[in-house]
Amino acid sequence: MEKRTIRVTGNYGEVVPCDRVVFVISCVSTKPSAEEANESVDKRQKYITQCCINEGGKDLKENSLLSKNGEMYTFIKETRVVMNSAEKCETLRNRFVEKLDNSIKIHDFLFGFKEKTQAETSKRAFTNACRVAHDKAVHLCNTIDMKLGECVQIEELNSNWVKDSNMANDFTEREYRCTVTAEYQLIS
Numbered sequence: 001m002e003k004r005t006i007r008v009t010g011n012y013g014e015v016v017p018c019d020r021v022v023f024v025i026s027c028v029s030t031k032p033s034a035e036e037a038n039e040s041v042d043k044r045q046k047y048i049t050q051c052c053i054n055e056g057g058k059d060l061k062e063n064s065l066l067s068k069n070g071e072m073y074t075f076i077k078e079t080r081v082v083m084n085s086a087e088k089c090e091t092l093r094n095r096f097v098e099k100l101d102n103s104i105k106i107h108d109f110l111f112g113f114k115e116k117t118q119a120e121t122s123k124r125a126f127t128n129a130c131r132v133a134h135d136k137a138v139h140l141c142n143t144i145d146m147k148l149g150e151c152v153q154i155e156e157l158n159s160n161w162v163k164d165s166n167m168a169n170d171f172t173e174r175e176y177r178c179t180v181t182a183e184y185q186l187i188s
């Protein structure tokens with residue numbers, strides 16, 4: 001006799017605050033000599049770097065470019081820093097605008113997640129989607145007056161970060177969704 005089974009789908013979504021923010025600041029100076037342009041940018045750059053470190057910035061990377069246009073030299077130095085909160089980035093942005101004004105350019109923040117957060121969120125979403133599927137199977141079994149047996153198979157159909165989510169409040173949060181199907185034996 002063939003064993004009867006029931007197959008159900010479980011969906012789970014969760015909003016997660018971003019815990020990794022990339023912050024990029026550019027300093028520009030145009031002077032009659034390359035040395036003067038470099039010195040002007042270096043003073044501001046040291047201030048920017050120290051402030052970022054003081055606020056917990058990590059993975060600081062700097063790029064620079066020197067160009068000549070006619071008799072003037074333009075030196076651009078860009079600092080990329082990784083922070084763990086949007087609030088700290090906002091604090092720094094406000095401080096830099098107040099102190100350095102038009103001599104810098106602050107680029108848009110890039111929000112994301114640490115690898116550990118991604119792995120933990122994925123695992124938690126999968127577990128909860130399985131729980132939702134199990135609860136559905138129990139409910140269906142109760143409806144048809146059967147008992148739920150062992151789980152025969154679980155398959156993850158879809159799991160990903162959702163770009164445009166109605167659940168996430170703003171760009172500092174992302175929604176993660178997971179969908180599974182689960183097949184259970186039925187016991188009469």
